[in-house]
Amino acid sequence: MPETSITKDAAALGSRKRGLARAMVAPAVAIILVGLAAATPKFTADPFLLSFVPTVLVTLLAAMHVWLLLRVDLLSFGSPPFMAIGGYTLALVATNYTSNAFVLVLACFAVPALMALPLAVVLLRLRGTYFALVTFVLAQVVMLIIIIAEGPLGGSSGISGIPPATVGGTEFGAGGALVRFSVAVAIVGLVVAAAVAITWRRHFAALEENEPLAASLGLNPWIYKTLAFVVGSGVAGLAGLILINQLGNAHPDSFLPLSSVNHLAAAVIGGASFLGPVIGALLLSWLVHTFASQAQLSQLFLGAALIIVTLFARGGITGVVGDLSRAGAKILGRTKTTRLDEGTNGPKGPRNAEKEDTVTTARERANDRTPLGSPRQVVETGDVVLAVDGLSKSFGGVKAVNDVSFELRRGDVLGVIGPNGAGKTTMINMIAGAMTPTAGTVALLGKDVTGWSSQRVSRQGLARSYQQTSVFRGATVSENLARAKSFSRRWATDDEIADLLRSTGLLARLEDRAGDLPYGLQKLLGLILPLAIRPDVLLLDEPAAGLELSERGRIDQLVDWTVERGTAVLLVEHDMDLVRRICPRLLVMDTGKTLDHGSPDSVLNNPEVITAYLGVVDDDDVPETANSSQQEEMNHG
Amino acid sequence: MNEIIQTTVGGLTLGAQYALMALGFSLAFGILRVINFAHGALYVVGGYVAYFVTGQIGLPYVFGVMAAVLATAAIGYLFELFIIERRIDDHLATIVLTLGLSLIGGAAMLGLFGPQAVRFPPVVSGTLQLGGVYIPYGRILVIVVAAFAIAAVYLLLYKTQMGGALRALTDDREMAIAMGMRPKVLFPLAFAIAAGLAGLTGALVTPQFSLAPFVGEHVLMISFLAVILGGLGSLPGAVIASVLVGLVESFVGVYVGGSWAPLILFTGILVLLVIRPTGILGHRTVNA
Numbered sequence: 003m004p005e006t007s008i009t010k011d012a013a014a015l016g017s018r019k020r021g022l023a024r025a026m027v028a029p030a031v032a033i034i035l036v037g038l039a040a041a042t043p044k045f046t047a048d049p050f051l052l053s054f055v056p057t058v059l060v061t062l063l064a065a066m067h068v069w070l071l072l073r074v075d076l077l078s079f080g081s082p083p084f085m086a087i088g089g090y091t092l093a094l095v096a097t098n099y100t101s102n103a104f105v106l107v108l109a110c111f112a113v114p115a116l117m118a119l120p121l122a123v124v125l126l127r128l129r130g131t132y133f134a135l136v137t138f139v140l141a142q143v144v145m146l147i148i149i150i151a152e153g154p155l156g157g158s159s160g161i162s163g164i165p166p167a168t169v170g171g172t173e174f175g176a177g178g179a180l181v182r183f184s185v186a187v188a189i190v191g192l193v194v195a196a197a198v199a200i201t202w203r204r205h206f207a208a209l210e211e212n213e214p215l216a217a218s219l220g221l222n223p224w225i226y227k228t229l230a231f232v233v234g235s236g237v238a239g240l241a242g243l244i245l246i247n248q249l250g251n252a253h254p255d256s257f258l259p260l261s262s263v264n265h266l267a268a269a270v271i272g273g274a275s276f277l278g279p280v281i282g283a284l285l286l287s288w289l290v291h292t293f294a295s296q297a298q299l300s301q302l303f304l305g306a307a308l309i310i311v312t313l314f315a316r317g318g319i320t321g322v323v324g325d326l327s328r329a330g331a332k333i334l335g336r337t338k339t340t341r342l343d344e345g346t347n348g349p350k351g352p353r354n355a356e357k358e359d360t361v362t363t364a365r366e367r368a369n370d371r372t373p374l375g376s377p378r379q380v381v382e383t384g385d386v387v388l389a390v391d392g393l394s395k396s397f398g399g400v401k402a403v404n405d406v407s408f409e410l411r412r413g414d415v416l417g418v419i420g421p422n423g424a425g426k427t428t429m430i431n432m433i434a435g436a437m438t439p440t441a442g443t444v445a446l447l448g449k450d451v452t453g454w455s456s457q458r459v460s461r462q463g464l465a466r467s468y469q470q471t472s473v474f475r476g477a478t479v480s481e482n483l484a485r486a487k488s489f490s491r492r493w494a495t496d497d498e499i500a501d502l503l504r505s506t507g508l509l510a511r512l513e514d515r516a517g518d519l520p521y522g523l524q525k526l527l528g529l530i531l532p533l534a535i536r537p538d539v540l541l542l543d544e545p546a547a548g549l550e551l552s553e554r555g556r557i558d559q560l561v562d563w564t565v566e567r568g569t570a571v572l573l574v575e576h577d578m579d580l581v582r583r584i585c586p587r588l589l590v591m592d593t594g595k596t597l598d599h600g601s602p603d604s605v606l607n608n609p610e611v612i613t614a615y616l617g618v619v620d621d622d623d624v625p626e627t628a629n630s631s632q633q634e635e636m637n638h639g
Numbered sequence: 640m641n642e643i644i645q646t647t648v649g650g651l652t653l654g655a656q657y658a659l660m661a662l663g664f665s666l667a668f669g670i671l672r673v674i675n676f677a678h679g680a681l682y683v684v685g686g687y688v689a690y691f692v693t694g695q696i697g698l699p700y701v702f703g704v705m706a707a708v709l710a711t712a713a714i715g716y717l718f719e720l721f722i723i724e725r726r727i728d729d730h731l732a733t734i735v736l737t738l739g740l741s742l743i744g745g746a747a748m749l750g751l752f753g754p755q756a757v758r759f760p761p762v763v764s765g766t767l768q769l770g771g772v773y774i775p776y777g778r779i780l781v782i783v784v785a786a787f788a789i790a791a792v793y794l795l796l797y798k799t800q801m802g803g804a805l806r807a808l809t810d811d812r813e814m815a816i817a818m819g820m821r822p823k824v825l826f827p828l829a830f831a832i833a834a835g836l837a838g839l840t841g842a843l844v845t846p847q848f849s850l851a852p853f854v855g856e857h858v859l860m861i862s863f864l865a866v867i868l869g870g871l872g873s874l875p876g877a878v879i880a881s882v883l884v885g886l887v888e889s890f891v892g893v894y895v896g897g898s899w900a901p902l903i904l905f906t907g908i909l910v911l912l913v914i915r916p917t918g919i920l921g922h923r924t925v926n927a
Contacts, residue, residue, distance in 0.1 A: 077731050124913055131674055131730055131871060132912070135863045142860060143905040150898055260856060263738060270735055298749040305742030312735045313725055 021481070025203050028276035028320075029196035033189055035280060036062070040185040043178030052177060054287070056184040056248045060085075062283035063191045063241035064261075065268035069279045070195055070234035072269060073206040074227045075213065076130055079262040080118075080137035081238045083144035086257035087114040088239025089246035090148070093161040103167040103174065106243060107187055111194070114239030115232045122228040141259035148254045160253030167247050174247065184244045191240040196276060198233050202226060204485045208474055215472045217456035218434060218465065219535060221489035264290070267304045271311050273318020281319055384412025386448075387570045388433070388464075388539045393442035394594075395428050402428045404594035405442070410539060410570040415561060417585030417602070418574045421614060424591040426574040427469060430541045433572075434466040435459035447538060461491055465532030466541040471524040471548075475517030479508055479527060482516050483534060490535040502530050505559050522553045529560055539570050546577040558584055578606075590614070641771045646893045647886070652778045654885025656844060658878045659785040660858050661865035663836030665877035666792060668866060670805050670829045672730065673723060676737040678862055679855025680744035681711045681834050685841025686850045687748050690759050700762040707842035708835045714744075715834025720827040727826070741855070748852045756851035763846075777847045784843055788836060789878055795832075796874070805829055860901075867908055870918025880918070 039055050046052070064081040071078040088110040095109050121140070125133050149158045156162075166175030167183060174183030199206065205226045208216035213223055246252045264286055272282025286304075293300040315322045388410040395403040403425040410416055418426050431437040433444050435456040443452045446462050454462070474482050487493050494502070503509040506526040511519060516527055529545055542561075546554045554577065561571055561584050575581050581588065581602070588605045590597040592614040598605045605611060660682070667675040688710045689703035718740055726732035763777040796802035807815040808822050816822060837858075845854070864884050869876025884904060891900040911918070 072731075075731065077734055121909075124909055128912065129871075131734075132867065134674065134734055135867055136908070136912075139860065139863055139867070139905055139908070143902055146898055146902050150902070263742065266735070266738070267742075297754075298746040301742050301746035301749065305739040305744075305746060308735050308739035308742065309722060312732050312739070313722065316732075 025200050032277050032280045033192050036185060036188050036192060040182050043181055052181055055181050056244050058283055058287045059184050059188040060241045060245045061268060061287055062279055063188060063237050064265040065279035065283050066195050067234040067238035068266050068269035070230045074209045074230045076227060077134040078137045079141055081262045081265040082257040082259050083141045084114040084235040084238035085242035086144050087117055088242030089252050090155055092243050092246045093164050093252035096164050101165045101168045103169045106167050107190055110239045110243035111236040115236035118232045118235035122231045126224055126227045141262055145254055145259060158254060160251055162251035164250055180248060187240050187244050191237045194233060195237050204488050208485050211474050211476055216489060218460055219486045219489040220457050220460040222457045267308055271307050271318055273320035275320035275324060278318050278320045386411050389445040391443045393432060394440050395432055396440045401594045406596050408589055410572060412568045412570055413565050415565060415571045415573060415585050417581040417588045418572060418591060419581060419588060420591035425594040426591055427543055430466060430543050430574060434464060434541055463538035465535050465537035467529050467532050467543055467545055469543040472528045473516040473524055478513050478515055480512045482527060486531045486534055492536045494534045494536050499534055502533060506530060506556055522549050525549060526556060533560060533564050537569055540564055542573045544574055546575055546580050554580055645772050646889050648772050648774060650886035650889030652774060652782055653889055654882030655782040655785045657861050657865060657885050658881035659788060659840045661862040661877050661881050662788055662792060663833040664862035665866050665874055667830060667833035669872045669874055670809055671826055673733040676734055677740035677744060678837050679859035680741040681837035682841035682858045683748055683852060683855040684744050685711050685838030686845030687752055689842035690757055690850055694760050704842040707838040711838025712831040712835030716827045716831035719830035745852050754852060756849045759846040759850055781843055864904055868918055876918055
C-alpha cells in the first residue's frame, strides 16, 4: 500500500509541475513572437510595414482584454472604452506633465484598471448577460463623455500635438524607435495578462466550465471575475497607449464602439490558448488591410468565421491545433501511458486492479459496518452542526419548501425522502447558499448562515453534491481534485484521497478527462470532490440516481467514510434500500412540507407517507414496509 | 406649459417607437434566453427590403412592409433552426452566433446598397395639429402599430396554447419536452416572430429617420437600455422602460442638451442595478 501511495504522489507531483510548465508554453511563445516583431526595422524600412506592426499590437492587446474575460465566462464589449481611457490618459499626462515612457505605461495601465474596479463591483454581482450588455452601452457612453467634455478632453476635435513617449533622450515617435516602444508596451501587457492567467489558471478554468461547482467548493467567483476585468481593462488601456502614441493625437473616432466586435472576433477565432489573441490579431489585421476598400467582404468573412468557430470549433484556431496535436500525441504515447498504469497497479491491467481494489476495501471495511439491509443504530453523540429552522421558499404563489425544521449532529445521517417535486433539492439549494430562503434560518456550527453565498457557506464547512453529474468535464480526474484543493481551505490528507480514489475505481483513471468517464464514474467523482474538502456537513442530492446497482454499494462506503470522520450527512434519495441501509433517521417531505420525521420503520409505516408515494391507501397492503414490490414502487415514485 | 406638453407628447411617441424597436429583442430573450445581437441588423434589413420593394420596384408601401416582415422572419426562422438551436444552452455562444449574423447582414446591405444613406420615398407625410401640439402622421402610424404589436405579442404569449408551450419551454426545457412540447418547432417560430418584429420596425421607422447599413447600432442600444432597465425577459418591463427612455431623451433634449441623454440614462441604469439588480419588473430568473 505505501509504495502505491508514494508512486501516486510522485506521479501527482510530476503532473502538477508538468501542468504549470504546460501552462507557460503558450504565453512564452506569444511573448517571443511579439518580441521578434521588434526586429522588423532591421529587415525593412518600408513605412507601411513599420506602421503596421503597432496596428497589429493594438488589436492584440484589445483582443487580450476580451480573451481574459472570456476565461471567466464573460463577454466584454469594453475594449474601446478602456482603450480610450488609456489613450486619453496618455494624451493628458504627456501634454501636461511628462513624456517619460515608464510613467506613461504605468499610468495608462493603472487609470483604466482603477476605473474598471467600481464598475466591476456593480456589474459582476449580476448574471453574465448583463455584463455583455452593459459593456456595450459603456462603449457608447465613454464616447459621449469625451465629446461632451470639450474643455479637458477636446470634445469631438480631440487632443492633438501629443509629444511622443521618451526615455532619456530617445523619442519613440516614429520609425524603428516607435516599433520597439510599441513592442515593449505590448510585452508588458502580455506579461501581466500571462501572470494572471497562469497563476489563477485553475480558478479561471473552473469558472469558465462550471461556476456553481467551483463556488460550492469554496471559490469566490466575484473575486476572479473582478481580477480578470480589472487587469483586462489595464491591458486595453495599454492598447490605447500604443495607438495614441503612434497617431500623435487622441480623437474619439479612434475608439469606435463597434470596433469591439473586431476584437471579440479576434479573441474568439484565435481561441482559448494564450496564443489565440496573437493569431486572431494577425488574421484580423491582415483581413482588414487586404479588404481595406471592400469593408463588406472582411465583415462577411468575420461573421461567417464567428458562426463556424462557435458551431464546430469551440476552442478556435489554437483549440483545433491543440486537439489535433493531442490526438497525435495520444497515438504516439499510448504505450507510455500503459506502462505508467502498470507501475501503479502491478502487473494486472487497470480494470482488474480497480476491481480488486474495491474488493479489498470492502473486505477491510466489513468489520466496521453493520450488515447491509438493517438500519444502523441511532447514535447522536456529537454536537449539533446544522440547525434548520422554519425554512421556506416560495416561487410566486407556490410554496416549494414550507416551514421545514431539523437538526443534524456530528456523525449523523439524515435521509430525506419524498416524491419528485416535494422540495428536496430546493431545500438543499437553500442550505448550501445557491438560493435565498423566503423565510427561516440555517445555522452552521452555531453560526447563522442564512442567505450566505455558496462559497461562504462552503468555507464555513458545508459541502454538497449535485443531482446531475457535476464535475469539471474538460479536466482530468487529478486536475479536478487539484482544482477542488486550490479552491478550498480544508483538504483531506493524501492517504485519504488515495483511499477515496481506490474505493471508487477512479485511481486507475487519474489522467482521463472527467467528461470521457462513464456516467457512473463521473457521478462518483462528483461525490468525491465535496468529500475531499472534509466538510462538517455534507448534503448529498440523489447520489445513487443513474448509478448501476453494483455502483450504489460505493455510496454506502463513501458515506461511512465521511461519517467516521465526524461529518454530518443529509442524504436526499429515492433508492429506499440505500436509505434504509445507511440512514438511522428519515425526514419525509411532500409538497414542501414535513410529512413525518423519525426512524425508518415508524416513518415508512405511516399511512400518510404511503399515500404521498402511492397516491392511494388500500387497507389490505398498508403495513409491510419491507415488502419489496412496494419499495420498487417507491424507487420510481 | 405648452412646451412641457409638446415635450411629453414627443417623449411618448419616441417611447412608443422604442418599445416597438425593443419588442422583438425582448421577446427573443424572454423566450429563448438569447441576447440577439443581430436585432439591429434585422431592423436594417427590414428597412432595405421595404425600400427595395417600395422605392426600386415601385409597389405600394404596404407590400414593402409585408415583404420586410416575411424576409426577416424567414432569416430568423432558418437561423434559429439550423444554427442557434445547436448552442441554445450556452448564452455566450448564442451572443457570438447572433453577432456573426449581424456582421453578415450588415455586410450584405453594405454590398448591395452601399455605405451611403438611401432616400426612402416619403410614404406618410403631414402633421397632426392638436391644440398647440404637433405630431407627424408617420409617428402616429408607428404608435398605432406598436400598440397592436405589443398587444398581439402579449396575447400570443399569455392567451394561446403556443404561448403557454413557449413559456413552459423557457421555464424548464427538459420537463416541457418530456410533456410533449416541441422546441424544434416552437423555438424557430418564436425567433422568426422576434426577427419579423425587427423587420417590421425597420420598415416602419426607417422612412421617418434614415436608412443606412450602420443605423442598426442605435436600435441595438435602445433595445439594450430597455431590457436592462425593464428587467431581462420581462415584456411589460421593456415596454415601460422604452417609454421612460423616450421621455428622458425628450426632456433632456429640450432642457439640458441632447448628447447628455444617454449619459444620464446610463448613470440611471448603474444606480438602478445597484438598488434593484433585476430591473424595474425583472423577476428572479434561472442562470442565463
